[in-house]
Amino acid sequence: MSRIGVLPAQNLRAMITRAEITAEPPITEAQIQPASLDLRLGDRAFRVRASFLAGKGRTVAERLADFEMHQMELSAGAVLEKGCVYVVPLMEHLALPTGIQAVANAKSSTGRLDLLTRIITDNGTEFDRVPEGYHGPLYAEICPRSFSVLARPGMRLNQIRFRRGQAVLTDAELAALHTAQTLVPGIPVISDGLGFSVDLRPRSGTLVGYRAKPHTGVIDLDRIGAYNTADFWEELHSTDGQIILDPGAFYILVSREAVHIPPEYAAEMAPYLAMVGEFRVHYAGFFDPGFGHAPAGGEGARGVLEVRCHEAPFVLEHGQIVGRLVYERMAERPERLYGVEIASNYQGQGLKLSKHFNVL
DSSP states (O other), rough: OOEEEEHHHHHHHHHTTTEEEEEOOOOOGGGBBBSSSEOOOOOOEEEHHHHOOTTTTHHHHHHHHHEEEEEEEOTEEEEEOTTTTEEEEEEEEEOOOOEEEEEEEOOOOHHTTEEEEEETTTTSTTTTOOOTEEEEEEEEEEEESSOOOOOOOOOOOOEEEEEESOOOOOOHHHHHHHHHHHHSHHHHHEEESEEEEESSSSSSSEEEEEEEEOOOEEEEEEEOOOOOOOHHHEEEESSSEEEEEOOTOEEEEEEEEOOOTTEEEEEEEEEOOGGOOOOEEOOOOOTTTTTOOOTTOSSOEEEEEEEEEEESSSEEETTEEEEEEEEEEEOOOOOTTTTTSSSTTTOOOSSOOOOBBBOO
């Protein structure tokens, strides 16, 4: 009997062989991660009037006819402008068997650029959720919120994770896992997942984060380490363990806890209770098996927090709980872990911007 849980890389390869995941051009090995598959932009973007879901009984193509403003070829590179909404057909196509469902999320670098990217499907009633047995195309909705970006076909902004059944750990199971394998230093905060807090008292210096500048140039998503940090970000310093978040502003902060994801588990970042404040920690939500795992080259890795403040200025204080990690069992241990034999840009990270920026 097939085990429930998140499907690892070796299962994804089997799905590709069985044509349950197809693509044109074919899927590459570089797309296959320990517990997810990177998705690639196609060759055309549709500028639309507003974000939308297809809804039951309707296709994304039908809705595009309702909301499309104009089309853009991506083959030579095209600028996706800040504040606009685009829909891009992806190269990948799904023919999921009964019992297999999927959930998508932005890749780490995508979230750290404040690119709101979500997957939509035919008949879809939720973003980033693909029901079991889905047969059809995938589309990325892209809304650059802080920076305009240059996009091309084949760029990987989203990732998709496949599941058989539900294997989310209960709070009691999560507490037992922490006792056995130490998920975070100290006493864990466990309530519908593993709580994590913000670090506003760094061990050295006063730098606690970055705030996106409102008027910047375009970021070419293929250029790694090419941009001067100071041209796009303002440093945030604190001497008293607190900062004031401005409405509408986007921040990069870091968790106080060093997080550990054991090899037999995967995790997803989820928002904490809305009542804790006028802000949200969001975007890049997948944590792969082996993140912060000692044999994979780490002793816990702190989570980077992508924070947007909402209606009112809000005082954020050191140690305040801002989010939670929901742990799930893997169906099998991945053949490779995050940080081992694969390019892992953020293993062992602290406060870190996306890979597009050089170090100050």
